Amino acid sequence: MTTDIRTPAPPPPQAPKAQPGHLTSAKGTGRLGDKIFLGFSRGAGITLLVLMGAIAVFLTIRAVMALSKNEGNFFTTFEWNANSTPPVFGIAVLAFGTIVSSIIAMLIAVPIAVAIALFITHYAPRKLATPIAYVIDLLAAIPSIVYGLWGALFLVPHLTGVYKWLDSWLGWTVVFSYDGGAARSLMTVGILLAIMILPIITNVSREVFAQAPKMHEEAALALGATRWEVIRTAVLPFGRSGVISASMLGLGRALGETMAVATVLSPSAILSAKILEPGGGTFAQNIASAFKEAGEFGRDALIASGLVLFVITLLVNGAARLIIARRKEYSGANG
Amino acid sequence: MTATTMTPADRADHLGIHQPRLPKWGPAVIAAGSAAVAIAIGLVAGLQSKIQWGLIAAILFVIGQYVIASRVEGRRQAKDRLATALVWVAFLLAVVPLASLIYETIARGIKVLNGYFLTHSMNGVVTIQPGGGVYHALLGTIEQVAIATLIAAPIGLLTAIYLVEYGKGKLAKAVTFFVDVMTGIPSIVAGLFILSVWIMMLGFGYSGFAGSLALAILMMPTVVRSTEEMLKLVPNELREASYALGVPKWKTILKVVLPTSIGGITTGVMLSIARITGETAPLLLLVFGNPMINNNPFEGAQASLPLYIYEQWANGNEASYDRAWAAALVLIAFVMILNLVARGIARWKSPKTGR
Numbered sequence: 001m002t003t004d005i006r007t008p009a010p011p012p013p014q015a016p017k018a019q020p021g022h023l024t025s026a027k028g029t030g031r032l033g034d035k036i037f038l039g040f041s042r043g044a045g046i047t048l049l050v051l052m053g054a055i056a057v058f059l060t061i062r063a064v065m066a067l068s069k070n071e072g073n074f075f076t077t078f079e080w081n082a083n084s085t086p087p088v089f090g091i092a093v094l095a096f097g098t099i100v101s102s103i104i105a106m107l108i109a110v111p112i113a114v115a116i117a118l119f120i121t122h123y124a125p126r127k128l129a130t131p132i133a134y135v136i137d138l139l140a141a142i143p144s145i146v147y148g149l150w151g152a153l154f155l156v157p158h159l160t161g162v163y164k165w166l167d168s169w170l171g172w173t174v175v176f177s178y179d180g181g182a183a184r185s186l187m188t189v190g191i192l193l194a195i196m197i198l199p200i201i202t203n204v205s206r207e208v209f210a211q212a213p214k215m216h217e218e219a220a221l222a223l224g225a226t227r228w229e230v231i232r233t234a235v236l237p238f239g240r241s242g243v244i245s246a247s248m249l250g251l252g253r254a255l256g257e258t259m260a261v262a263t264v265l266s267p268s269a270i271l272s273a274k275i276l277e278p279g280g281g282t283f284a285q286n287i288a289s290a291f292k293e294a295g296e297f298g299r300d301a302l303i304a305s306g307l308v309l310f311v312i313t314l315l316v317n318g319a320a321r322l323i324i325a326r327r328k329e330y331s332g333a334n335g
Numbered sequence: 336m337t338a339t340t341m342t343p344a345d346r347a348d349h350l351g352i353h354q355p356r357l358p359k360w361g362p363a364v365i366a367a368g369s370a371a372v373a374i375a376i377g378l379v380a381g382l383q384s385k386i387q388w389g390l391i392a393a394i395l396f397v398i399g400q401y402v403i404a405s406r407v408e409g410r411r412q413a414k415d416r417l418a419t420a421l422v423w424v425a426f427l428l429a430v431v432p433l434a435s436l437i438y439e440t441i442a443r444g445i446k447v448l449n450g451y452f453l454t455h456s457m458n459g460v461v462t463i464q465p466g467g468g469v470y471h472a473l474l475g476t477i478e479q480v481a482i483a484t485l486i487a488a489p490i491g492l493l494t495a496i497y498l499v500e501y502g503k504g505k506l507a508k509a510v511t512f513f514v515d516v517m518t519g520i521p522s523i524v525a526g527l528f529i530l531s532v533w534i535m536m537l538g539f540g541y542s543g544f545a546g547s548l549a550l551a552i553l554m555m556p557t558v559v560r561s562t563e564e565m566l567k568l569v570p571n572e573l574r575e576a577s578y579a580l581g582v583p584k585w586k587t588i589l590k591v592v593l594p595t596s597i598g599g600i601t602t603g604v605m606l607s608i609a610r611i612t613g614e615t616a617p618l619l620l621l622v623f624g625n626p627m628i629n630n631n632p633f634e635g636a637q638a639s640l641p642l643y644i645y646e647q648w649a650n651g652n653e654a655s656y657d658r659a660w661a662a663a664l665v666l667i668a669f670v671m672i673l674n675l676v677a678r679g680i681a682r683w684k685s686p687k688t689g690r
Contacts (some may be wrong), residue, residue, distance in 0.1 A: 037585035044493035045510040052513050055528045062531045115425030123422050139433050143613020145641045146663045149648055150436045197431045206475050226415035256521020258616035284523045288619055306527040316520030
């Protein structure tokens with residue numbers, strides 16, 4: 001007997017509520033006070049838009065200045081020698097490292113985050129669910145530099161054993177070959193990033209799963225479905241787009257993470273498929289590591305790589321937001 | 336007739352509609368068993384990493400339960416149990432790093448954390464020797480975050496008011512979309528932007544204020560989002576009542592809408608303060624770090640707590656690691672206290688929704 005009897009079904013997804021504040025004319029009464037107040041608040045909104053535009057414009061100006069003097073091909077050059085004369089730098093290694101570490105992070109984090117979201121909404125005892133959600137929130141509040149410190153001084157030494165084991169079983173695939181050095185590799189970065197983006201994916205997925213129509217779940221239960229079958233037939237299809245956008249928000253985080261990568265990764269200008277071996281780099285990590293030695297021109301070069309990162313994260317986040325926006329009944333994605 | 340002596344359960348068995356189930360203690364026993372086997376394997380094979388032991392135990396538990404359940408209960412029930420087991424394992428997998436991180440930070444940080452550490456700077460301290468403290472960094476962080484909040488909170492608040500109370504049409508839609516996108520800007524990009532404008536174009540030097548500008552950019556969208564949510568919770572009846580009394584719209588917002596939602600707004604602002612307090616990347620580019628006390632956020636390089644952790648880690652020796660952990664403990668404590676107080680306020684002054 002399935003004991004998962006819930007409270008009577010709540011009313012179906014709320015009928016569209018009247019937008020607050022829109023009952024009277026949007027302009028107010030036309031008095032002086034109203035005009036001033038509207039001016040201020042609209043000005044603040046415009047400030048934000050201008051800021052976004054300014055970020056794009058200024059980064060582009062600097063990037064163009066850097067690229068005009070670059071002797072290497074920006075997209076295919078491996079090394080980053082912006083201070084040498086002539087300057088030679090390219091983002092091939094950085095782009096590879098950023099994408100690989102983010103993919104690893106997503107492969108680990110998304111299934112676990114979805115499972116935790118299901119755990120909170122459908123499996124955990126009621127009394128446990130709230131504190132667990134709270135703990136996940138706290139996980140999101142821990143600063144990235146602390147994750148980086150923990151990753152470099154605790155995770156790295158503890159992963160060498162796992163990597164040796166992976167090497168002995170899967171070393172023939174080249175991807176998992178490992179010669180036993182410090183585990184300051186893209187794989188470790190990916191694992192650390194997975195831990196860091198877990199909370200945001202969990203939180204957004206949890207909100208979507210909690211909104212799955214109760215009637216559908218109860219109907220499935222009434223047909224004799226097991227709890228897993230209820231989730232598979234009634235909850236997951238409903239939450240699919242939410243999970244996708246949550247994952248993309250997490251991906252945006254992972255792509256731009258700086259300090260955790262800068263502390264854990266041992267960078268080098270090599271592009272290698274051996275993800276357990278040290279080496280490689282990411283956009284953000286390269287900016288943080290190379291900044292102190294960079295001269296005036298070196299900074300321009302770093303800004304050029306920052307612009308690429310900016311565009312990538314903009315596209316990923318924008319896509320995620322569009323998917324969320326398409327689901328009208330779901331709001332408060334980043335609350 | 337034997338049927339008369341049958342219990343309902345027996346009858347159900349007889350008719351073939353009662354499925355055998357694993358006893359309630361079944362999963363617990365399987366879990367204990369797989370843990371024991373994993374330890375045995377670990378000892379025999381000489382695996383040093385405890386992570387491996389845990390992984391082996393988890394895999395054994397998931398597989399073992401599936402096999403046993405499918406023998407006893409049938410395939411559908413076994414699948415259900417498999418899903419349950421996987422969900423539990425995923426949850427434990429997520430808790431382990433958190434517990435480890437908190438434990439390591441406290442255990443290693445407590446060593447050098449004392450009154451001296453909190454009230455002294457790194458001025459004249461040789462990095463490979465113990466001693467020194469975080470006073471200069473703590474001061475820098477508080478100043479930078481305070482300035483960032485003074486810039487970001489009013490703009491964020493006004494933007495949210497615009498979106499909820501006035502917002503209609505294309506401008507509001509554009510602002511909403513770009514605020515959402517802005518939350519995803521990598522912190523290092525915000526740092527590069529201020530670097531290119533403030534330091535490289537306008538020619539100002541490294542300073543705490545430059546860092547504050549970048550932090551403000553990171554803070555604005557989160558303030559807008561949380562304030563927006565809170566303003567939407569204010570029941571429309573309150574606004575209508577105010578308009579009915581002839582109160583102009585701007586006064587309604589100031590005297591009715593904002594006071595009703597002030598608790599939630601405060602919470603949102605405090606949570607975003609907690610978030611930017613831990614930001615390191617932009618400060619690395621703009622504040623630069625400084626072992627000495629610099630009281631003036633507008634002039635000269637400053638220190639900051641997250642940056643201090645990074646510098647101590649980069650020194651790469653035991654005494655510096657100790658200081659890094661202690662500073663991490665201070666930072667986590669600071670952020671957690673902000674979080675707890677913010678949530679306390681939210682509970683204490685939760686908006687009256689009137690439903």
